[in-house]
Amino acid sequence: MHKPATVPPTGSVGTVETRFLDLPEPVPLECGRELSGVRVAYETYGSLSPARDNVILICHALSGDAHAAGISAAATTTAGTRDGFAAEDRDGSAGASLGWWDGMIGPGKAFDTERYFIISTNLLGGCRGTTGPRSTNPGTGLPYGPDFPVITVADMVRTQRRFLDRLGIERLAAVAGGSLGGMQALEWAVLFPDQVDAIVVIASTHALHPQGVAWNAIAREAIMGDPAWQGGRYHGTGRTPDAGMGVARMVGHVTYLSGPALEAKFARRLQASEQIRHTLTEPEFAVESYLNHQAASFVKRFDANTYLYMSRALTYFDLARQHGDGSLKHALEGVLARTLLIAFSSDWLYPPSASDEIADALRSLGKPVDYHLIEAPYGHDSFLLEEARQIPIVRQFLEDGIQTTMRTATP
Amino acid sequence: MHKPATVPPTGSVGTVETRFLDLPEPVPLECGRELSGVRVAYETYGSLSPARDNVILICHALSGDAHAAGISAAATTTAGTRDGFAAEDRDGSAGASLGWWDGMIGPGKAFDTERYFIISTNLLGGCRGTTGPRSTNPGTGLPYGPDFPVITVADMVRTQRRFLDRLGIERLAAVAGGSLGGMQALEWAVLFPDQVDAIVVIASTHALHPQGVAWNAIAREAIMGDPAWQGGRYHGTGRTPDAGMGVARMVGHVTYLSGPALEAKFARRLQASEQIRHTLTEPEFAVESYLNHQAASFVKRFDANTYLYMSRALTYFDLARQHGDGSLKHALEGVLARTLLIAFSSDWLYPPSASDEIADALRSLGKPVDYHLIEAPYGHDSFLLEEARQIPIVRQFLEDGIQTTMRTATP
Incomplete structure (x- = not known):
């Protein structure tokens, strides 16, 4: 799969392709329904x-x-898949084809x-290759739209489990992700405890706080209130709820960033002139x-x-x-x-307090937990920006795991 | 004007009526235009x-x-004019007719x-009696809609000045308000320094921070992106941008409250059942x-x-x-x-830091400033909730002013 890149960036995995795998069996869902003909889009490195x-299974966030x-x-086809500041500001045009x-x-x-x-x-x-509401409902031959079942993080994880079964992979050295991706890592550890050696949970939580629930409700309301959403049956009509999606994305962006980050980047600078234009x-x-x-x-x-479904x-x-x-x-x-667990000091959407609670619960159970609170100004987006x-x-956490495994294997 | 209320609440001004006054001269505006036939709705106590x-002139906030x-x-006709928690939660049905x-x-x-x-x-x-975009444009005989000039806080204050002129009131013992109302108080002190003895600036700022600018932009985008807004010419069409306004209001509400207040009030409680319904x-x-x-x-x-115009x-x-x-x-x-100056510790929309900056600037100029930071959990809405x-x-601040005036008057 790894074709050599023409000019490979330092430390890059090079040029990659997204592949697809069809699950032969229906996937049972928490809502009681099941999904047939599930296709999973994936990459490996x-x-x-x-x-x-x-x-190591990598789990993406809401829009990854x-x-x-x-x-x-x-x-x-994969332009701009990175979230937040990272996509447009740091990677520039090169970011268009770079993994998130x-x-x-x-x-x-x-x-x-x-x-x-x-x-x-x-x-x-x-909506990037794996079965979702835009996919064809085999029962009707039309896109699922709002007939797609309401899925949960556990459903996502069980789908990943079945996908890995097809690849012949039983155990995972680690599951890792940020935000919604971190939720999946936690869900993996709970649902399949004997199949996961380690989880890496970054800028995530065991349960979104009510303000986060509110922001997500507002974003969904913006989309569903757009008449172009058409009850979710907009596919093929030539109209899409762009206005509502735009508002949803704006809400998301502001919650992904911290107030001080916006202050540092924009302050109250006017866009076009020194004076307000009364517009x-x-x-x-x-x-x-x-x-x-x-x-x-x-x-x-x-x-x-x-x-809507991810939210x-x-x-x-x-x-x-x-x-x-x-x-x-x-x-x-x-x-x-x-x-x-990694949390960021300025992340007010997935605040460190949630990671504190997870760490406390695990420690009180005598379970191994390594918790790092990183002082960073970029809010929730820090998980994409503070990579260094x-x-x-x-690396150290994964290395420790290998040491542990080796000690266990060669007493 | 003060008719006795049937059952007057303790300390109430009783039953009141909104009155109206028409300004005889056009009001010049900062954008360069002027408004003729301006009517001002007002109450006195x-x-x-x-x-x-x-x-004392009282200035209201965005939706007052x-x-x-x-x-x-x-x-x-004045049901529910109070903002935030206050309107629905504290006053209950009685709040429907009670002043904000x-x-x-x-x-x-x-x-x-x-x-x-x-x-x-x-x-x-x-939109509650004073000339605004819903009023009839004397030039066309139709509602102004988006042809209403883009006004500023200074325009609001100059209109208040002309209104007071008509009442024969030259000086103000005080101008007071919270949020946008506090901005007006500050603007009064700057525009008409020799006509204002004191200003009471609560939960306000000298300039909204960029995150606040962003929230307001999102709210306006939600309204203007609603096709029922019709470029602002929705009056008389039988359609109003309720979906967009609803989203704007939701954004406002979450920014008026603190995260901990939402946690205390709602936590992650489900609305209808113990189990999620996958909806x-x-x-x-x-x-x-x-x-x-x-x-x-x-x-x-x-x-x-x-x-839109207030925002x-x-x-x-x-x-x-x-x-x-x-x-x-x-x-x-x-x-x-x-x-x-009064600020509230949990107010992240109009944070105490803004009041700090105003206090510091005034003190460095040797001007009298009394600054109180109140520890309160309700966010920006604290200015309506923490009245006690x-x-x-x-009271003390206003009393000090009387003492000062008396000392000055009787040396």
């Missing part, structure tokens, strides 16, 4: 060891996809492709233009219904409610994986 | 002293109106009607239902265009840019009014 014991590392062989976590995955990086076989899938419900409808402040730009580029690449899944996620009768400690009782500071933490 | 030296105190004689700052205005209250003559006007651009479109969490309710009640009582005015407000060539200290050089703690502060 590095080589599978003969013992098949070096697999399977293209986590390297340069896409089909760059035009390329800084973390590759030779010598946090998830070292010289040692690990990295697998990244597009989530169930996604009601045109962007006037630089921060307004920035949000407009983010909205316009997002609606071109992302499916509104997928946004709903991450608000539903609640380890204590799902698995612990309301107790987080109880929910985590069966976890066997070593846990790495995460790399040694993740 | 208490009695004007023979020396006309006991007048002239009905600041007492029970409206036309309760059905009734806890602060009345006999023995912060703005004591036994001593002061309180005047409250609906702002220029409003995409229905509210599932209590906080979602709450926001839906707030949105639905707001769109019934407020004009979308007024929301734009408060994002434009920037004392340093307007009056100080970028320097807040320079902007405040001419202020003669004594200043009372503001009352002694405001």
Whole structure:
């Protein structure tokens, strides 16, 4: 799969392609329904060891996809898949084809492709190759749209489990992700405790706080309130709820960043002149233009219904409610994986307090947990921007695991 | 004007009526245009002293109106004018006809009607009686809609100045308000320094921070992106941008409250059952239902265009840019009014840091400033909810002014 890149960036996995795998059996879902004909889009980086014991599953966040590392062989179809500041501001035009976590995955990086076989899938419900609301409903021959079942993080994880079964991979050396991706890592450790050696949970939570639930509800309301959404049956009508999606994306962006980060980047700078122009409808402040730009580029690449389903899944996620009768400690009782938690001081959407709670619950159960709170100003987006500071933490954590395994294997 | 209420609440100004006054001359605006035939809606409480030296002007916030105190004689037309938690949660049904700052205005209250003559006007651009985008454009005979000029806080204040001229009131003992109302108080002190003895600036700022600018831009985008907005010419079409207004209001609500307040009030409680129902479109969490309710009640009582104009005015407000060539200290050089600043610890929309900056600038100029930071959990809405703690502060501040005046008058 790894074609050599023409000019490979330092530490890059090179040029990559997204591949697809069809699950032969229906996937049962938490809502009671099941999905037939599920296709999973995925990429892999590095080589599978003969013992098949070096697999790390990478899980993406709300608007990500399977293209986590390297340069896409089909760059035009994966343009701008990175979230937040990272996509447009840091990578510039090069970012258009670069995987969303390329800084973390590759030779010598946090998830070292010289040692690990990295697998990244597009989530169930996604719009980048894995079966989702835009896919054809085999029962009708039309896109699912709002008839797609309401899925949960557990459904995403069970789909990943079945996908890995098809690849002949039983155990995972680690599951890793940020935000919604971190929720999947936690869910893996709870659902399949004896199949995951370690989880890497970055800028995530065991349950979104009510303000986060509110932001997500507002984003969904913006989309569903757009008449072009048409009850979710917009496919084939020539109209898409771009206005609502744009507002949803703007809300997302502001919550992904910290107030001080916006202050540092934009302050109250005007966009076009030194003086206000007394305009009601045109962007006037630089921060307004920035949000407009983010909205316009997002609606071109992302499916509104997928946004709704992902947003709903991450608000539903609640380890204590799902698995612990309301107790987080109880929910985590069966976890066997070593846990790495990374939180960022300025992340107010997935605040450090949530990681504190996970760490406390695991420690009170006597389970191994490694928790790093990184002082960083960029809010939730820090998980994509502060890669340099995460790399040694993740490398050390994974290295410790190998040491532990070796000690266990050769007493 | 003060008819006795059937059952007057303790310390109430009783039953009140909104009155109207037409300005005979056109009002020149900062954008270069002028408005003819401006009508101002207002209420007054208490009695004007023979020396006309006991007048306090109360300025409302984004979605307020002239009905600041007492029970409206036309309760059905002023239902739910209070913002935030206050309107629905604390006052219950009684709040429907109660002025938005009734806890602060009345006999023995912060703005004591036994001593002061309180005047409250609906702002220029409003939709509750004062000329605004819903008013008839005398040039066309149709509602202004988007042809209404883009107004600023200074325009609001100059309109208040002309309105007071008509009442024969030259000096103000104080100008007071929270949020956008506090901006008006500051603008008064800068524009008319020799006509204002004191300003009371609560939960406000000299310039909204860029995150606040962003939230306002998102709210306006939600409204303008609603096809029912029709470029602002929705009056008479039978359609109003309720969906967009609802989203705007939801964004507003979440920014008016603190995360901990939402946690305390809603946590992750489900609305209808113990188990999630796997619904995409229905509210599932209590906080979602709450926001839906707030949105639905707001769109019934407020004009979308007024929301846009008010939102734009408060994002434009920037004392340093307007009056100080970028320097807040320079902007405040001419202020003669004594200043009372009140900020709330959990207010992240109008954070205490902004009040710190105003206090620092005034002190460095040797001007009298009294600054109180109140520890309160309710976010920006604290200015409506924490009345009991503001009352002694405001009373003392106003009393100090009388002492100063007496000392000056009788050396």
